[in-house]
Amino acid sequence: MGPDRGVPGLIVKFGDYPLHHGGVGAIRSLGRLGVPMCAITEDRHTPAAASRYLTRAFPWPTTGTEEPARLVAGLLRIGRRIGRPTVLIPTDEEAAVLIAEHQEELAGADFGGFLFPRVAPALPRRLASKQGLHELCAEHGLASPDSVCPQSRNEVEKFAFTARFPVVAKNREAFQRRERPAVAGTTRINTREGLLELARDWGERPGVILQEYLPREQAEDWVVHAYFDENSAPLALFTGVKVRSWPPHAGMTANAYVVDNPELADLAARFVKEIGFTGIIDLDLRFDRRDGQYKLLDFNPRVGAQFRLFESEAGIDVVRAMHLHLTGRDVPEGEQRAGNRYVVENIDLPAYLAYRRSGYVTPHAPARATGTELAWLARDDMMPFFTMLARFVRPGARHLIQLWRTSRRGGTTTK
Known part of the structure; x- marks a missing residue:
């Protein structure tokens, strides 16, 4: 059974970050299956707004620091304009926390309500907090720095x-x-x-x-993306290794590979089961070779920007799994496509130069990719790439130069 094409998806984001490839990836992922896709955008000229798979953009400039009541009211106005039940796809912590803390208002709206995984209202905020996450790791025996x-x-x-x-x-x-x-x-x-x-x-x-500080010479950066049902059971779970990030060793994924890691998959699934989380997760862990432990650095209770790295042999990624599950469809099982590579074009080149200078090599990266997913460029959807270039080149170049100068002093660092 395919997806329910009568239920749209809505990309929910708060704050000013128009060059967000995760939102574009989600629009393409469900749009290619015929699901109508809507998105909150900064304006009508963002890469997401330019996608051929976007049915409707809702320009709404926000900072992410607005009062929750104002953001909830805005979401409900958008829902009424869509006019039917819609799956919410948060791409930042602000959105994920807002949805969790206002579930009844959002689910019970007069247009049929929004669809989203039901979770303990306080849990996403605690997971997104560095202090809260550290405390949860201590409570459940999971290693963290x-x-x-x-x-x-x-x-x-x-x-x-x-x-x-x-x-x-x-x-x-x-x-x-x-x-x-x-x-x-x-x-x-x-x-x-x-x-x-x-x-x-x-x-x-x-x-x-x-x-x-976990020294990069003695560590490996791993990622886990998954979707969990109402019983905190994984309906899709993927593991991979981060090859490069920008800023170097401390920022957004620029290049990564799908790598099978059953031990890490089991560790993540057990932790999520113990804390009772439901929905999409994006985890960053660092394997410390000095003591042989995976240490959880970040638990993002929402779609990760690089989620399109991962797709099963059945064609399922975490966004597709969520839409299928929330609309009453079965989520097909399938192994992850090991060896697949993900590249974020506008930040991977400077990251490559920085990593080449440092001499760091990811131990588990395959010698050759079995396939490559680009964050921006797609044959069937070219405009987001060109829109990204138009918005990125001038201010982006200045920003990259500044970060590059920082990286030459040893990364994002203070003496």
Whole structure:
């Protein structure tokens, strides 16, 4: 039985990030099956809005820090304009958390309601929080980097005089209602002096988590993407290895391969079962060769940007699995297509140059790909690629140069 083409999908995103290949991938994935696809976009000239598989764009500029009531009201207005039950596909933590925390309003709307996996309302927010995730890992015996969550500047100073450097600083929450985050993504801090200097801008209540640094020479970066049903049983589960990211070793996936890893698949499935999660997940783990453990770095309770890396022999990815399941269809079983490669064109070239300079090689990457999925370029849907280029070239080039200069000093780092 094929998908229910009478039930549209809606890409839900909050914030200003128009060059998001995950949303384009979801539009193509279901659109190619004949499912009507809608999307929230920053404007009418984003790559997602340009896709031939998009039935309708809903331009809605947001920051992601709006009051939840305003975002819920906006979603309901869009739902009424679509006029029928619609599957929600969140592509960021803000959207995933909002949907989870307002399930009754969204599911019971007068147009038939939205369709989405029903989950414990507080769980996605906790999973998206670095502190919350670390606590859940400790509760359920899953390895994660040693972490400290300082509650005051004084605690940061005490940590600085006892810590073993380098350490990694991350924003404690996935999204914070403040003018600017404490750190710009994952930040490696090499010295006590560097930590104290950076902490000057954190105020009396630092919104950061400080973690042990897992040296890339002794580690491997793995990813898990999956969809779990209402019993937290996996209907689609995939494992792969990250070859390159941008910024180097600390950012978005730029190049990755599908690699069979039954041990990792079992570990992820057991953790999700224990915490009772339902829906799509995107996990980042680092295998620490020093102690032989997979350490969970990120648990994204939503569609990952690189989800199209993974497709089963039955043609199922996590977005297709979710749409089939929520519309009462069976999800066909099938093995993952091992050896398949995923490339994000606009960031993989600078990532390649940075990794080549560092000499880092991913141990488990196949010598040759069995197939390649490009994030932007597709023969049957060319306009998102050209729209991406038009929006990326000037500001994107300046941004890449800045990141490249940072990477030449050793990555996203503070002395």
